Amino acid sequence: MSELEQGIRQICATFHNDKSRMMDIVQAVQARFGCVSSVALDLIAKAVGTARVEVESTVSFYTFLTDQPKGKIVIRLCSDVIDEMFGMGPVARAFEDALGIKVGQTTPDGAITLEWTACIGMCDQAPAAIINDTVVTYLSTDKAREIVAELRKSGDPRKLVHRLGDGHNAHPLVRSMVHNSIRRKGPVVFADLPPGSALRKALAMSPVEVIRDVKTSRLRGRGGAGFPAGMKWEFTRQSEGERKIVICNADEGEPGTFKDRVILTEYADLLFEGMAIAGYAIGAKEGILYLRGEYAYMRPLLDHILQVRRDAGLLGREVCGKRGFDFDIRIQLGAGAYVCGEETSLISSCEGLRGDPKNRPPFPAQKGYLGCPTSVNNVETYCCVARILDRGPGWFAEIGSKGSPGTKLFSVSGDCASPGVYEYPFGVKLIELLRDVGAEDAAAVQVGGPSGHLVGPADYNRSLEYDDLATGGSIVIFNKDRNVVHVVRKYLEFFVEESCGYCTPCRVGNVLLLQKIEDILHGRGTPADLAYLEQLAKTVKVTSRCGLGQTSPNPVLSLLKSFRPVLEALVKPQADEFLPTFDIRAALGSTEDLIGRKSVVFTP
Amino acid sequence: MSDTIPFTIDGVAVEGRPGQTILQAADDAGIYIPRLCAHKELHPFGSCRVCTVKVNGRPQSACTMPCAKGMVVENNTPELLEHRRGLVEMLFVEGNHYCMFCEKSGNCELQALAYRLGIMAPRYPFQFPDRNVDASHPDVLIDRNRCILCARCVRASHDLDGKNVFQFVGRGSKKRIWINAEAKLKDTNLDVTDKAVEICPVGAILKKRQGYAVPVGQRLYDHQPIGSDIEAKRAAAAQA
Numbered sequence: 001m002s003e004l005e006q007g008i009r010q011i012c013a014t015f016h017n018d019k020s021r022m023m024d025i026v027q028a029v030q031a032r033f034g035c036v037s038s039v040a041l042d043l044i045a046k047a048v049g050t051a052r053v054e055v056e057s058t059v060s061f062y063t064f065l066t067d068q069p070k071g072k073i074v075i076r077l078c079s080d081v082i083d084e085m086f087g088m089g090p091v092a093r094a095f096e097d098a099l100g101i102k103v104g105q106t107t108p109d110g111a112i113t114l115e116w117t118a119c120i121g122m123c124d125q126a127p128a129a130i131i132n133d134t135v136v137t138y139l140s141t142d143k144a145r146e147i148v149a150e151l152r153k154s155g156d157p158r159k160l161v162h163r164l165g166d167g168h169n170a171h172p173l174v175r176s177m178v179h180n181s182i183r184r185k186g187p188v189v190f191a192d193l194p195p196g197s198a199l200r201k202a203l204a205m206s207p208v209e210v211i212r213d214v215k216t217s218r219l220r221g222r223g224g225a226g227f228p229a230g231m232k233w234e235f236t237r238q239s240e241g242e243r244k245i246v247i248c249n250a251d252e253g254e255p256g257t258f259k260d261r262v263i264l265t266e267y268a269d270l271l272f273e274g275m276a277i278a279g280y281a282i283g284a285k286e287g288i289l290y291l292r293g294e295y296a297y298m299r300p301l302l303d304h305i306l307q308v309r310r311d312a313g314l315l316g317r318e319v320c321g322k323r324g325f326d327f328d329i330r331i332q333l334g335a336g337a338y339v340c341g342e343e344t345s346l347i348s349s350c351e352g353l354r355g356d357p358k359n360r361p362p363f364p365a366q367k368g369y370l371g372c373p374t375s376v377n378n379v380e381t382y383c384c385v386a387r388i389l390d391r392g393p394g395w396f397a398e399i400g401s402k403g404s405p406g407t408k409l410f411s412v413s414g415d416c417a418s419p420g421v422y423e424y425p426f427g428v429k430l431i432e433l434l435r436d437v438g439a440e441d442a443a444a445v446q447v448g449g450p451s452g453h454l455v456g457p458a459d460y461n462r463s464l465e466y467d468d469l470a471t472g473g474s475i476v477i478f479n480k481d482r483n484v485v486h487v488v489r490k491y492l493e494f495f496v497e498e499s500c501g502y503c504t505p506c507r508v509g510n511v512l513l514l515q516k517i518e519d520i521l522h523g524r525g526t527p528a529d530l531a532y533l534e535q536l537a538k539t540v541k542v543t544s545r546c547g548l549g550q551t552s553p554n555p556v557l558s559l560l561k562s563f564r565p566v567l568e569a570l571v572k573p574q575a576d577e578f579l580p581t582f583d584i585r586a587a588l589g590s591t592e593d594l595i596g597r598k599s600v601v602f603t604p
Numbered sequence: 605m606s607d608t609i610p611f612t613i614d615g616v617a618v619e620g621r622p623g624q625t626i627l628q629a630a631d632d633a634g635i636y637i638p639r640l641c642a643h644k645e646l647h648p649f650g651s652c653r654v655c656t657v658k659v660n661g662r663p664q665s666a667c668t669m670p671c672a673k674g675m676v677v678e679n680n681t682p683e684l685l686e687h688r689r690g691l692v693e694m695l696f697v698e699g700n701h702y703c704m705f706c707e708k709s710g711n712c713e714l715q716a717l718a719y720r721l722g723i724m725a726p727r728y729p730f731q732f733p734d735r736n737v738d739a740s741h742p743d744v745l746i747d748r749n750r751c752i753l754c755a756r757c758v759r760a761s762h763d764l765d766g767k768n769v770f771q772f773v774g775r776g777s778k779k780r781i782w783i784n785a786e787a788k789l790k791d792t793n794l795d796v797t798d799k800a801v802e803i804c805p806v807g808a809i810l811k812k813r814q815g816y817a818v819p820v821g822q823r824l825y826d827h828q829p830i831g832s833d834i835e836a837k838r839a840a841a842a843q844a
Contacts, residue, residue: 038786051768053784060773337775354772359650359668501753501772501779503651508694511777512728532727539690542663543653581729 005043007032012047019048020370022058022352026065027335035069061354061500063117063336064293071106071113073151076130080119080255081490082413082476087140088127094144112151118338118494119255120294123413123476124181124420131157133296135178168265173300180262181420184436186407187399189383190423195269196314198390202277203322210281211237214385217393218405222380223249223341224448224472225547226404229385232375235365236282239373244284246275247369247376249346251292253338254449255494256474259409259421260379264291264298267383268305272329274382276319277389279327282375287329290346293336302331338498342546343376344368345500356502357546380409380473401427404465412437414446414477430469431460439477444484444563449474450491451551454484454558484563485570488555489517495552506549509540513556524580525571534560611675613637613657620671627655627666630679634838636831637679638688638717640695640805641754642667645764649755654691654717656684685721692718693726698777700732700749701806707815708807710823714752715806716830735780740788743796743812751781751808761800769794781808 001009011028015021025044026036033040036059045052059065077083077092092103095114099107106113122128125137134157136147150160164170165179182190202210215230236244248271252260263271275287291299306329309315317326337355339345344358347369368374377385384406388396397405404426410433413419417438424433434442446454447464448471455462455469462469478487492514501507516533519525537553537560544550559567574580588599609620613635620629625648630637640652650668657666658678666679678684695714703709735748753772758781761769769792773782785791794800801809820826 051771051784053768053771053773053782056782057771057773061775354775359648359665361670496776499776501774501776503653504691504694504698504752505653507753507777507779508698509690511731512694512697515729535686536690536728539687543656543687543691545650545653545665 004033004037004039008040008043009047012044017048019050019054020350020352022048022055023332023335023349025352026055026059027333030065034072035066037067037069041067057354058352061337062293062334065335069110071111072155073111073132073157074113074115075147076115076117076120077103078118078120078122078126078128078130079116079494080123080126081487082119082123082256083127084490085414085482086126090141091127091139091144094141095148098145098148111155112148117294117336118497119253119257121252121258121261121292122178123256123258123411125179126413130294131160134158134160135176135297136160137177137179168301171301173304174265174298176297178261178265178297180266182262182266183412183418183420184422184424186423186425188387188396188407188423189263189267189270189380189409191387193270193273193386193390195273195309195312196320198386199273199276199280199314200320202280202389203320203325207237207281207283210277210389213393214281214388217384217388217396219381219384219388219396220404220466221378222384222408222472223378224254224451224470226466226470229377229381232365232377233278233281235363236284236373236375239366241371241373243286243372244282245369245372245374246278246282246284246287247343247346247350247374248275248287248289248379248382249341249343249376250295250379251290251334251338251341251346252295252379253292253341253498254451254472254474255491256413256446256449256476257411257472258413259411259473261295261298262421263379263383263409264295264302268302269309270383270386271379272306272309272315274385275329276315276327277385278375278377278382280319280322280325282373284375285326285328287327288350288369289329289331290340290350291331291333292340293334296333299331299333306331337500338494339500339546339548342548345546346376347374354500356500357548359545378472400425401463401465401467403467408464408471408473410464410471410473410475412475412477414475415439415442415479415482416477424464426465427463429461429463430455433464433475434460434477437475437477439479441479442477443480443482444478444487446474446476446478446487446555447471449476450494450555451547452554454488454555454562456562459562484559484566485517485521488559489514489521491555492517492552495548499548499552503543503545503549505540505543506545506552509536509544509549510552512536513540513553517556519581520567520570523570523572525567526574526580527568527571529571530560530564530567609671609673611671611673611677613677614679614681618671624671625667626657626659626664626669626671626675626677629671630666631834632837634835634841635679636834637666638720638831639667640692640713640717640752641756643756643760643803643805645799646756646759646803647763649759652691652695652752652754654688656687656691658684689721689723692721692723693728695752696723696726697728697730698733699751700735702749706750706807707810708750710820710826711818712807712825713805713830716825719825720829720831738783738789739812740790741792741794742790744789744794744801745810745812746781746783746789747808747810748780749808750806752806753779753781754805756803756805757781757800757809760803761794761798764799767793767798767800769798769800 220226340355345355364374639655655666739745
């Protein structure tokens with residue numbers, strides 16, 4: 001038996017030859033053998049009893065998985081617009097020069113691969129990159145050269161970490177140079193809670209009473225959609241099926257969002273407490289934390305905290321000594337796919353499949369993970385739950401605004417003096433926030449990330465809450481020197497890269513939107529293109545299958561609504577009868593070469 | 605009557621049966637809702653989005669949405685027709701579709717739907733993707749240029765043929781139909797009689813040596829637009 005075969009058998013056996021654990025299996029295979037090769041696909045399929053093409057389908061879906069050998073070290077540069085604004089362009093060229101390769105290539109000795117990757121959740125310390133699992137921040141051209149020299153010397157990305165970040169970033173299990181950048185603490189999330197205190201209060205009540213408290217608090221989901229958490233739990237509890245599942249969505253992938261990174265680093269206990277409370281309320285024994293692959297560097301710490309909680313009786317059999325309540329949490333690591341932040345895609349991924357969204361109905365609360373009733377909530381939502389059970393639903397409902405109780409974490413980045421994470425009561429005016437972060441001169445603000453809305457000064461007096469400017473927490477600020485059309489182009493590139501490709505409008509429509517925006521940026525736009533964009537954006541929005549496609553045209557629609565004069569200045573009425581996208585000289589070139597003379601008609 | 609579900613489509617009263625989707629109930633009632641990925645013998649998939657209707661004002665795919673009592677469904681509205689044209693045009697520009705010499709011409713659901721929707725030429729730019737053809741199998745060929753990623757073959761092979769010949773790889777615009785082998789269709793257990801072969805709505809999966817067997821004028825959609833068979837039911841019921 002070859003080493004590969006033996007290794008794969010061993011890895012599959014660790015996961016009980018269970019094909020629903022395919023994500024763990026293929027990640028382990030890749031970690032050990034460098035890639036999931038063609039031979040490996042066959043071996044894995046055989047071991048877990050599925051078709052080879054099913055394994056291939058999963059592997060080919062995720063950015064961090066590969067069937068081709070890559071370098072032992074993979075440098076992933078963040079392609080976000082913020083990183084670009086803060087100098088990623090020259091940094092990328094410095095990496096290319098130092099390595100002697102282009103982005104997308106591997107050094108001839110097979111040691112180092114250089115790639116682009118979508119937002120890695122480090123916009124407050126951009127430009128940034130991930131090297132294997134090690135995050136490097138505040139990059140410069142000098143640093144790029146130093147990094148390459150160090151990697152060439154030691155071959156160990158962990159040696160790149162010189163000065164550790166604050167808080168748990170300096171924990172021996174993390175040892176990361178990432179900074180928390182907590183800029184403003186509020187009473188709900190960024191406050192202290194002794195482990196177990198909220199859970200014990202919850203366990204003293206009946207599950208139905210816990211749900212009632214969450215409903216009374218009027219807590220709404222913090223991921224962005226704002227669905228009432230208590231209702232979601234009630235549906236899940238009432239759905240048929242013995243086995244119920246609690247999932248935490250820590251696949252924070254919206255460009256410009258990094259607040260969950262900070263919660264996971266500093267307040268993981270609060271999160272796990274909330275998940276256990278959810279488990280009790282819903283009647284679930286199993287919890288899954290779906291952690292985005294970009295945050296793999298935190299996994300050892302999170303595993304450790306889970307173990308400490310088990311040892312303290314806060315997880316495992318008979319939690320806090322409560323008869324009949326067993327609950328534990330496992331971590332499912334993602335592998336680079338923004339769409340997995342969509343709850344049904346996330347469930348697909350947990351099941352070991354491509355991260356395709358599922359058809360709704362049935363909703364996850366009815367049939368979710370492996371067909372079981374499942375409640376998927378955001379990291380921040382679970383933190384709120386723990387606090388609600390500790391301090392009472394009335395206390396919580398008093399904070400914030402009428403339709404949006406509680407506080408919200410905002411990830412603030414871009415052109416401002418103090419990027420970082422801010423906790424505000426819901427209802428805070430955008431202008432107040434801009435003042436606090438040192439960005440009163442902002443020319444445009446992307447509220448809620450690319451899938452949210454790009455607003456200009458006319459909207460700065462609006463408030464940040466579900467019923468006005470709704471947001472999952474991302475606030476990206478642009479000053480007057482930034483080109484908003486280029487920003488929109490970058491966001492469309494992101495959606496094109498991250499669309500799962502399941503449905504027509506998202507798979508094709510986003511490519512078409514991007515092409516048209518590029519035409520306009522390159523001076524090939526006509527006034528008629530604005531109507532074209534509007535109609536196309538609407539078709540994508542109305543007909544797409546999941547939240548990704550339903551929101552991906554938002555940057556274009558925002559541009560048309562709030563920045564129309566900018567677009568109008570870029571498009572030009574046609575000077576001749578040809579479309580500006582059609583270059584007659586270029587089209588005639590090959591024919592002219594062939595006949596050996598210039599066109600009589602079209603030569604100016 | 606207790607086990608029927610009354611609702612309306614464009615103001616017409618329809619009786620659905622429990623477990624039926626809007627599309628299935630509409631078919632029974634003789635109302636045609638355009639579709640490409642949906643097929644009578646297959647589980648709903650909901651990928652082409654051509655069957656998008658509005659249910660109580662909200663967009664839903666009719667092929668996946670169960671009917672419910674009293675729902676108000678909009679189908680044949682100018683807005684939805686415009687979106688459907690857009691979707692069909694997207695499928696045309698996304699692949700390389702050469703109707704004029706495609707063996708499936710006249711029997712192709714994509715082509716027929718384009719005619720029904722009145723599409724003359726796509727408004728979007730052709731993408732001219734580089735896709736491959738696999739003619740390694742003795743009796744069947746795959747031309748990925750014409751694939752619309754509807755997953756009919758994936759579902760049919762799995763659910764009807766009891767095999768696993770087809771699945772998707774890649775994501776986004778790089779998503780492709782792929783096969784359960786390293787590279788060649790001949791290395792799979794696909795048989796020419798498999799449902800997965802004949803269920804392709806376009807000319808992406810073709811039986812060899814059978815091209816152009818039916819003369820122009822006798823092909824499936826030569827005389828009546830696609831969906832006419834469904835609409836005929838309602839016309840017949842109205843006459844009776």
